[in-house]
Amino acid sequence: MxxxxxxxxxxxxxxxxxxxILDLDALERNVARMAEAMRQAGRGLRPHAKSHKSVRIARAQIEAGAVGICCATLDEAEIMASAAIPGILVTSPIATAPKIARLVELARQAPDTMIVVDDPRTVEALSAAARRGGVTLRLLVDIELGFGRTGVVSAEAAEHLARAIHADPFLQFCGLQAYGGHLQHAADHEERVALCRRAHAFISAIVRHLGALGLPPAMVTGGGTGSHAIDAAEGPFTEIQAGSYVFMDAEYRAVSYAKDTAWxxxxxxxxxxxxxxxxxxxxxxxxxxxxxxxxxxxxxxxxxxxxxxxxxxxxxxxxxxxxxxxxxxxxxxxxxxxxxxxxxxxxxxxxxxxxxxxxxxxxxxxxxxxxxxx
CATH class of the missing domain: 2.40.37.20 (D-serine dehydratase-like domain)
Structure with a gap:
């Protein structure tokens, strides 16, 4: 062009x-404000690149203090890794042989890459591929919060996966992901707080359950733009995955940020x-x-x-x-x-x-x- x-x-x-059209002045203020909000709350920020799919924006987020970048797909992750963006987390499970082979190559290129799992069969397939490729794959157990998309639905299922990962010499158990897309767009702030607190209680119960077994999750990642302030103030998360805040679309403008408080x-x-x-x-x-x-x-x-x-x-x-x-x-x-x-x-x-x-x-x-x- x-x-x-x-x-x-x-x-x-x-x-x-x-x-x-991308207004760079507004973008830069948004990046800085979210970074500062997470610093004030004592939470990490691993923003979601699926919102922008841009190496430049990802780099700006890292430079502002983000601990890494979330990617919804291997395609995004490969692009970010090729640009030396650190701390990539692939937030969707993968299950096919071609993608598992690509993940192994991605882990070879960017060893700090992580991916989520929610099925013991996927853990077995990743273990076999990691062994063949001579790499270690870093895994998080994905927790389902009522959105009905991916993730395990009980502490026992999370335990089963965490044990299998922890026992495997080619896998590393890094923690939990718990993302509720349905929580982000609850328009009423009080309703959103109530939904988030219900999710927090479920996640916290799984964290306690794994801790009692000697498998404490070092990392609990989740949340988004709509719930970031609630999750950062009182949730079990060590880091927040907000993404849309960099642009602020009309969909989020329809959501009440907080009582008598503008976005x-x-x-x-x-x-x-x-x-x-x-x-x-x-x-x-x-x-x-x-x-x-x-x-x-x-x-x-x-x-x-x-x-x-x-x-x-x-x-x-x-x-x-x-x-x-x-x-x-x-x-x-x-x-x-x-x-x-x-x-x-x-x-x-x-x-x-x-x-x-x-x-x-x-x-x-x-x-x-x-x-x-x-």
């Missing part, structure tokens, strides 16, 4: 649309789109449709102040529709507007690049490094 006059005034508005993080990620037709009554058509936004979140709020009262909707794969609010203005033909991304993670993967801006200036273009499959 060509760089249109980087650093010159107005270049934020000289892009091919739709474009993924400490700013919207930093936007989709810029242009009006391509203005013949409708009270509406105009843009060039950003369902191929430009993640669809598993709310409709994109318009961030451009002059049109903040208008509503954005989808009008097809390549088209969007802006409807004027009561007495509000509409953008004209060829005019640009920017929308807060609905859900940051799956929006990022729709683009090859971040267009990095400071105020009205395009200052850099960063690749979405871990986009796609290898």
């Amino acid at each position: 060509a760089s249109p006059r980087l650093g010159e005034p107005g270049t934020r508005y000289a892009l091919n649309t739709p474009a993924l 400490p993080f700013e919207n930093a990620l936007f989709v810029q789109t242009a009006v391509i037709s203005a013949h409708g009554a009270g509406t105009v058509t843009t060039d950003a449709g369902t191929k430009s936004f993640a669809l598993n979140g709310p409709k994109p709020p318009i961030a451009t102040p002059r049109f903040a009262g208008a509503a954005y909707d989808y009008a097809g794969d390549e088209h969007g529709r802006v409807r004027a609010g009561p007495g509000g203005a509409l953008p004209g033909l060829g005019e640009l507007i920017e929308c807060v991304v609905p859900h940051c993670d799956p929006t990022v993967v729709l683009y090859d690049h971040f267009c990095c801006v400071r105020q009205d200036r395009l200052v850099d273009i960063w690749p979405v490094d871990a986009r796609g499959r290898r």
Whole structure:
């Protein structure tokens, strides 16, 4: 992608649309605020790279004090390892022979890499692969908190896996992962606190159970952007896995941070789109449709102040529709507007690049490094 006059005034508005806009000033403040919050709470921070898939952002998080980086996939982990990002944790179990072989090579390249497990058959397969490859694999037992996705559901099941890992000379028991995706978006703060406390009690019971057996988990990792403050203040976690805070999408804006308290993080990620037709009554058509936004979140709020009262909707794969609010203005033909991304993670993967801006200036273009499959 060509760089249109980087650093010159107005270049934020000289892009091919739709474009993924990253406000670097807001991003940097978000990274610093989360890092400081975890320092104040005495917790580690291992932010989730699935939100940004960016080596540059991961490096900024490490430089701000993060203990490592979480990755949802081996693809992400391999990209981060190739850039010498330390402390990689793959947060989803793997079960197929090709991926297990890739994990062994990843562990050879980056020996501090960790991965979660929730099934004794996976432990056996990883042990055999580690033995053949002459590496040690570092494993965490994955705990299920009611989301119904991955993880064991009892202290006894966690014990069975921890014992098997601890007894194996090619495996290392590193601790527990306990992530509840359903906890992150409980909109009411008091409800979210209650749900988190229930999860904390379950995790703590497993920690005590393993400790009594001589298998105390050195690491308990989990939490996310929606629960980070609750988990850091009173949970059993040694570290927090928040990820979306770097961008703050519309989905999280719909969640109450705390009673009478605003979110400490700013919207930093936007989709810029242009009006391509203005013949409708009270509406105009843009060039950003369902191929430009993640669809598993709310409709994109318009961030451009002059049109903040208008509503954005989808009008097809390549088209969007802006409807004027009561007495509000509409953008004209060829005019640009920017929308807060609905859900940051799956929006990022729709683009090859971040267009990095400071105020009205395009200052850099960063690749979405871990986009796609290898």
